[in-house]
Amino acid sequence: MFLPVFLGDESSPPLSSLQEGGCGSLKGTEAAHAVASLRLGVGDSLDLVDGKGLRLSCQILATDKNYLEFEVLQVMHLSLPETQFGLIQALSKGGRDEQAVESAVELGVSRVRPWAAQRSIVQWKGQKLQRGSKKWLSLLQAAAKQSRRANWPLLDPLADSRKLREIIAAGSREEKFLLLDPDASLPLTEAWEQVRQAKMVQVIVGPEGGVSPEETADFRAAGAITARLGPTVLRSSSAGPAALAALGLCSGLWGRKESL
Template sequence: MFLPVFLGDDSCPPLSALQAKGRGSLKGAEAAHAVGSLRLGVGDPLDLVDGRGLRLRCQILATDKSYLEFEVLEVMRLPLPHTQFGLIQALSKGGRDEQAVESAVELGVSRVRPWAAQRSIVQWKGQKLQRGSRKWLSLLQAAAKQSRRANWPRLDSLADSRQLREIISSGSGEEKFLLLDPDASLSLSEAWEQVCQAKMIQVIVGPEGGVSPQETADFRAAGAIAARLGPTVLRSSSAGPAALAALGLCSGLWSRKESL
């Protein structure tokens, strides 16, 4: 059963200290959203999470405008899947990068990194860096709540192409990088055979103008595997989510019985 999810913030007793039949309270924005926006009331169930795999199934005992009391019905500790995925998304115009990030979180991605590619029209410089990072973090959190996740993704820092090349080259054997390239000789399913033993698979997606030949050469030399998605070229907003959906099927993520 999927119930509305809320983050147990500082106004709530530490979630890790609560057991079945334990009681607590939630205040502030999360409680206001539950009571005001979703119209939850006494007797309604909800889930409280810590973003790190702990999920408490609760029942509301009392409410006010920005306050609710609850009783814990069940405590669940949900592990991350054996194979995790990351999205390295190039900054793109028209909000296409944000669409990709939101969908990736709903599809179960564990990490997201913004990438200032050579052909990225959008650039995070000066105050835009802080604003962009805050906006992406907010997107990650909202999408994690919407998709009822207990394990929330991590937002890595912005990288330019030189830094990304260094990140790829310094990756361990348990971390692999897949560069989406419509001209690659390997299909995504063939590339999967080369990365399927990794614990973390990072999918690299270029901007609307594509990944430059120099970036492609640099990333492949650093250890990334170039792969094509299929017979069509997808937008920057859809390429990453499409690849993650396909890889999730290959990895068995979609066969997982417990929630994420």
């Protein structure tokens, strides 16, 4: 049974020091959300996580405004999959990039990087950079809680196309990059065979206007593999999640018994 998840960074004592049968308290916004918004009370169950794989299944002993006390029923240390996935998502208009990021987290992605592509209408410059990064981080955290994850994804800094090319070129044998391209001859399922030994597979998704020929050539020269999803062209909001779902099936992620 999946229980509601809350970040335990304001727990006392710290989550890492608690064992089964131990008791603690939680305060702040997470406790307020549990008590006031979800109406959890004495006897109800919840999971507290640290975002790094530690999950504590707990039972509530007492509540107050912005505060709850709990008993630890079970302690779990959850590992990351042998093959992890990242999403490099181009900034897109209409919130389509945010839709993609939210779905990617629910599908188990481990890293997310915003990309200022040549054809991105939306651009993070000046104060927009800080606001955009903060908004995406909030999206990642909310989606991680919604999908009951104990391992939360990391948000990498914004990259323009020049920086992204450098990142691809600097990738090791343990990190591979798949650029989604509807004109590519290689199907995604066959591209998987070329990257399956990597520990991190980064999926690159362009904006609504697509990836420019110059960017495609640069990324391929740097070591990225171009692959197509299927017989249709997906929007920026759905291409990344669709690819991640397919790769999750190929990698065995969907057969994993242990929660993420």
